[in-house]
Amino acid sequence: MLNQRARLAMLxxxxxxxxxxxxxxxxxxxxxxTCLNNMCEAHVAWKCAEDCFANxxxxxxxxxxxxxxxxxxxxxxxxxxxTLPPRCYWKTHNRTCDYPxxxxxxxxxxxxxxxxxxxxxxxNNGRIITxxxxxxxxxxxxxxxxxxxxxxxxxxxxxxxxxxxxxxNPPSLPELPPAxxxx
Numbered sequence: 001m002l003n004q005r006a007r008l009a010m011l012x013x014x015x016x017x018x019x020x021x022x023x024x025x026x027x028x029x030x031x032x033x034t035c036l037n038n039m040c041e042a043h044v045a046w047k048c049a050e051d052c053f054a055n056x057x058x059x060x061x062x063x064x065x066x067x068x069x070x071x072x073x074x075x076x077x078x079x080x081x082x083t084l085p086p087r088c089y090w091k092t093h094n095r096t097c098d099y100p101x102x103x104x105x106x107x108x109x110x111x112x113x114x115x116x117x118x119x120x121x122x123x124n125n126g127r128i129i130t131x132x133x134x135x136x137x138x139x140x141x142x143x144x145x146x147x148x149x150x151x152x153x154x155x156x157x158x159x160x161x162x163x164x165x166x167x168x169n170p171p172s173l174p175e176l177p178p179a180x181x182x183x
Contacts, residue, residue, distance in 0.1 A: 038075065038125070041074065050063065057101075062112075064086070070117045073123045076123075076124040079111070
């Protein structure tokens with residue numbers, strides 16, 4: 001009898017583990033597909049713009065920056081360039097006499113890529129739109145007609161308060177009864 005219970009427990013564990021990661025797998029797949037799509041969009045945009053920069057001696061670095069800026073703009077990172085260039089520019093063997101020009105060209109390409117993504121209407125392409133953006137609500141409850149006569153909404157008319165400013169204390173929590181009182 002114990003053997004049969006052990007087998008049943010093992011079977012249920014195996015079946016449960018098979019379905020436990022489905023959402024994570026879907027999220028990972030979606031993230032990879034979005035990344036691949038953004039890379040393709042950036043590559044196509046660069047191929048369309050590449051001839052405009054044919055005389056740039058650092059066109060390769062400009063193109064790398066352009067594609068990264070285009071991708072970052074599509075991911076909603078804005079038009080500000082990162083503080084540090086990519087790691088490939090940190091390596092000692094890349095720090096030749098024309099190193100500053102290569103890095104400057106990468107940054108120029110990055111800013112051009114973010115501008116081009118905005119011009120193509122793809123800036124913030126990966127952003128998820130919230131109800132606050134759509135309807136401008138600042139309350140937890142939407143205004144709508146109740147379909148059942150006499151039905152009343154729950155009282156959710158609480159104003160949303162902004163998060164505390166850095167360096168300030170958050171609002172205090174209400175007093176809770178002693179733990180021995182709950183027994």
